[in-house]
Amino acid sequence: MKKVSLSETDQYAENAFKRFIVHDSPYFKILNFNFRAGQELPVHSHEIEGQVSILILEGEGEFLGKDGAVLPARPGDVLISDISEPHGVRAQSDLRVLVTIAPPI
Amino acid sequence: MKKVSLSETDQYAENAFKRFIVHDSPYFKILNFNFRAGQELPVHSHEIEGQVSILILEGEGEFLGKDGAVLPARPGDVLISDISEPHGVRAQSDLRVLVTIAPPI
Numbered sequence: 001m002k003k004v005s006l007s008e009t010d011q012y013a014e015n016a017f018k019r020f021i022v023h024d025s026p027y028f029k030i031l032n033f034n035f036r037a038g039q040e041l042p043v044h045s046h047e048i049e050g051q052v053s054i055l056i057l058e059g060e061g062e063f064l065g066k067d068g069a070v071l072p073a074r075p076g077d078v079l080i081s082d083i084s085e086p087h088g089v090r091a092q093s094d095l096r097v098l099v100t101i102a103p104p105i
Numbered sequence: 106m107k108k109v110s111l112s113e114t115d116q117y118a119e120n121a122f123k124r125f126i127v128h129d130s131p132y133f134k135i136l137n138f139n140f141r142a143g144q145e146l147p148v149h150s151h152e153i154e155g156q157v158s159i160l161i162l163e164g165e166g167e168f169l170g171k172d173g174a175v176l177p178a179r180p181g182d183v184l185i186s187d188i189s190e191p192h193g194v195r196a197q198s199d200l201r202v203l204v205t206i207a208p209p210i
Contacts, residue, residue, distance in 0.1 A: 001170050001190055006181035023185050027156040028133060028207040030183070051132040055160075055203065057181065065106050076111035076162065078135070078203075080128050085106055098160065098183075102133040102207040 006057065012036050012094065022098070029104035035061070035091035043088035052087065052101045054079040059095035064088035073097075111162065117141050117199065127203070134209035140166070140196035148193035157192065157206045159184040164200035169193035178202075 002023070009020040009032050017039045022030040033041060043064045054063065056077045063071040063079045066086035071079070073089065081087040083105065089097060107128070114125040114137050122144045127135040138146060148169045159168065161182045168176040168184045171191040176184070178194065186192040188210065194202060 001168075001174070001187075001192060002185045003168065003176050004183045004185070005179070006183065007179075022183060023158065025156055025185075027154075028158070028205065030158060030185075049132075051130055053128065053133070053135060053205070063106075063108065069106070071108050074110070074112075078109045078111065078127060080107045080109070080130075080135075082106075087106060100133065100158070100205050100207075102205075 006032055010034065010096070017041065024104060026104070028100055028102040031099040033097050033099060035095040037091050037093050040090035041088050043086045045086045046083050046105065048083045048105055050083045050101065050103050050105065052081050052083055052099060054089060055098045057096040057098055059091060059093045061089055061091040061095045064090055111137055115139070115201070122146065129209060131209070133205055133207040136204040138202050138204060140200040142196050142198050145195040146193050148191045150191045151188050151210065153188045153210055155188045155206065155208050155210065157186050157188055157204060159194060160203045162201040162203055164196060164198045166194055166196040166200045169195055
């Protein structure tokens, strides 16, 4: 049993988003990304079995999908995507997200 | 790609915690539990391979572990536990948590 406090990773960088590994195991990988307004995790995909969840913790932004798809991203919104399906996130304010990848990659 | 808004599951019950399935796939299961103050997910474990993460979304409470172990649970706190290791949650105020289980059980 292990506890991690995301209050300890409330850090940003001006040149690119910050990325913290919260947990990594054979079962899942959990990451915290913090974006300044305007920063983004560009749309990407990998030809790997598995899924990713992206939970908005704080701030406002957009989930990005294939062919320019855009969905509003507000606190408490969860995006679920196959790892092989294009997905990304763009920040409109300072934005904190929690990403879970299973199985881990 | 699928989006779920936890604002839609901000519901409580007086007799026991409320439980919503956010997502269920071969890769992971994501659940939202909402507790009134005093309600709890009692300490439990299953002899199954895998891990569970418990993220505090809102409210105050305690993570519960084996032999009476107690850890403070505040928004942004994440508990990681083997599914086979005793774990639970107790609410001290209205409390919302997001649970991810991989692989799903």
